[in-house]
Amino acid sequence: MSIEEDIARLYAQIRPDFVPAQAYHDPAFVAREKAMLWPHSWLMACREEEVAEAGQSVVFDIADDSILIVRASDGVLRAFYNVCPHRGRRLKDGNGNIGDNIACRFHGWRWNARGENQFVLDRENWNQTGGLCAADVDLGQVRVDTWDGWVFVTLDSDAEPLESYLDPLPDVFAHFDYRNTRIAWHKTLVVACNWKVVLEAFIESYHVAMTHPQSLKFGVRTPGSQAFGRHSYFFYPFVRPKDAEPGLTIDYRQARYTYVEEMHRTLGALQGRHAMAAAERLMAELPETATFDEVNAAYMRFHADAMAADGARYPAALTPQDIARAGTAWNIFPNMVILPTVDGLQAYRARPNGDDPSSAIFDVWWLERSAPDAPSSFIHEYFPDMESFAGQCFFLEQDFDNIKAVQDGVKSRGFRGVRPNPHQEVTVQSFEKTYYEYLLWPRGEGADT
Ligand code: FES
Numbered sequence: 001m002s003i004e005e006d007i008a009r010l011y012a013q014i015r016p017d018f019v020p021a022q023a024y025h026d027p028a029f030v031a032r033e034k035a036m037l038w039p040h041s042w043l044m045a046c047r048e049e050e051v052a053e054a055g056q057s058v059v060f061d062i063a064d065d066s067i068l069i070v071r072a073s074d075g076v077l078r079a080f081y082n083v084c085p086h087r088g089r090r091l092k093d094g095n096g097n098i099g100d101n102i103a104c105r106f107h108g109w110r111w112n113a114r115g116e117n118q119f120v121l122d123r124e125n126w127n128q129t130g131g132l133c134a135a136d137v138d139l140g141q142v143r144v145d146t147w148d149g150w151v152f153v154t155l156d157s158d159a160e161p162l163e164s165y166l167d168p169l170p171d172v173f174a175h176f177d178y179r180n181t182r183i184a185w186h187k188t189l190v191v192a193c194n195w196k197v198v199l200e201a202f203i204e205s206y207h208v209a210m211t212h213p214q215s216l217k218f219g220v221r222t223p224g225s226q227a228f229g230r231h232s233y234f235f236y237p238f239v240r241p242k243d244a245e246p247g248l249t250i251d252y253r254q255a256r257y258t259y260v261e262e263m264h265r266t267l268g269a270l271q272g273r274h275a276m277a278a279a280e281r282l283m284a285e286l287p288e289t290a291t292f293d294e295v296n297a298a299y300m301r302f303h304a305d306a307m308a309a310d311g312a313r314y315p316a317a318l319t320p321q322d323i324a325r326a327g328t329a330w331n332i333f334p335n336m337v338i339l340p341t342v343d344g345l346q347a348y349r350a351r352p353n354g355d356d357p358s359s360a361i362f363d364v365w366w367l368e369r370s371a372p373d374a375p376s377s378f379i380h381e382y383f384p385d386m387e388s389f390a391g392q393c394f395f396l397e398q399d400f401d402n403i404k405a406v407q408d409g410v411k412s413r414g415f416r417g418v419r420p421n422p423h424q425e426v427t428v429q430s431f432e433k434t435y436y437e438y439l440l441w442p443r444g445e446g447a448d449t
């Protein structure tokens with residue numbers, strides 16, 4: 001049976017509550033992803049703030065390809081294959097500032113930041129074979145576009161535009177104003193599992209009760225999940241607490257403060273320093289008898305004050321309906337997750353690490369609201385394995401505690417396949433189904449459903 005027939009056979013087994021497990025560990029899937037998934041999706045490469053100035057460049061590696069993203073002096077953002085058209089040497093190793101000059105260290109060919117070749121040593125030598133034209137010597141262009149401050153690339157010249165690929169996210173997030181954020185921190189770590197295992201650990205809330213039991217004290221939630229084409233989201237909203245019995249008081253200030261403080265301390269994201277400042281003012285300035293609505297109104301005011309003190313803008317156009325519609329977290333197909341809050345945006349990205357199906361590169365960002373012209377200033381930390389991440393982030397370590405064990409488990413011949421919760425893990429099932437469709441048909445177009 002060919003790998004294509006094998007994938008088609010497994011795809012036919014997918015049901016709302018069943019997904020086969022082979023793709024988590026079979027090297028044939030790594031190869032198939034290289035051929036069908038990575039070259040045909042839009043992939044998040046970096047933030048615009050990392051390539052804001054002329055000459056700034058970012059290297060984004062995905063499977064066997066490396067992409068060089070550059071802002072040229074004409075202000076245009078461009079992306080190129082990070083490979084020399086002469087003999088194939090990789091051109092750049094990491095992020096930096098190339099100015100207007102990219103040089104190959106093998107035989108010295110050079111390009112400007114628009115990817116146009118500027119120099120070929122002994123170019124006339126090629127005259128005996130008809131000479132070299134621009135198409136021979138310029139860098140290979142890659143499509144690049146931006147959304148909400150994120151830079152995306154696609155290797156597929158026929159892929160639909162980014163805006164329609166992302167549908168419905170541009171509409172859902174229209175009022176969140178995430179362009180005006182800056183990276184507060186970025187951590188990259190190598191994890192001992194398939195990239196889909198770590199991705200799927202972050203696209204459902206069904207695990208919260210067991211994996212993050214400390215969260216249960218924050219009250220009743222009504223979890224759910226839903227697919228929107230190739231993307232999907234889950235929601236995990238608070239249920240408004242019942243008003244206190246007559247004669248009994250609930251300290252709603254304390255409840256809000258406890259939540260914000262704990263997320264701030266144990267995750268370092270979702271509730272950042274502006275939220276923390278607002279929560280502290282609640283405790284200092286409101287009486288403990290303040291009602292739920294009074295606490296909410298004051299919190300919003302204090303939150304806006306904290307942002308304004310930084311020159312940042314509170315997203316004033318954001319409505320409670322917008323917040324409810326955005327839910328808790330989205331999987332942006334294939335490999336990105338975003339968790340929106342009023343305070344900022346947390347994001348994850350999972351990629352394969354070489355050809356080992358049991359190793360992945362996982363990125364985590366926390367973006368804070370900032371002045372539109374704020375400079376970019378953050379530390380990017382790299383952790384070569386999960387052990388070196390110990391002590392970095394209590395909340396994420398609770399999640400990471402599962403993923404190696406899941407990777408070990410899904411390989412077992414005794415594991416019958418994933419049984420996603422058809423209410424709370426629609427995200428997992430829908431991601432997997434779309435993933436198989438991309439492996440089977442170019443851009444996933446061709447499935448009957
Ligand atoms: S490989 Fe780059 S100049 Fe020869």
Ligand SMILES: [Fe+2]
Pocket residue numbers: 201202207208211212399
């Ligand atoms: Fe989690």
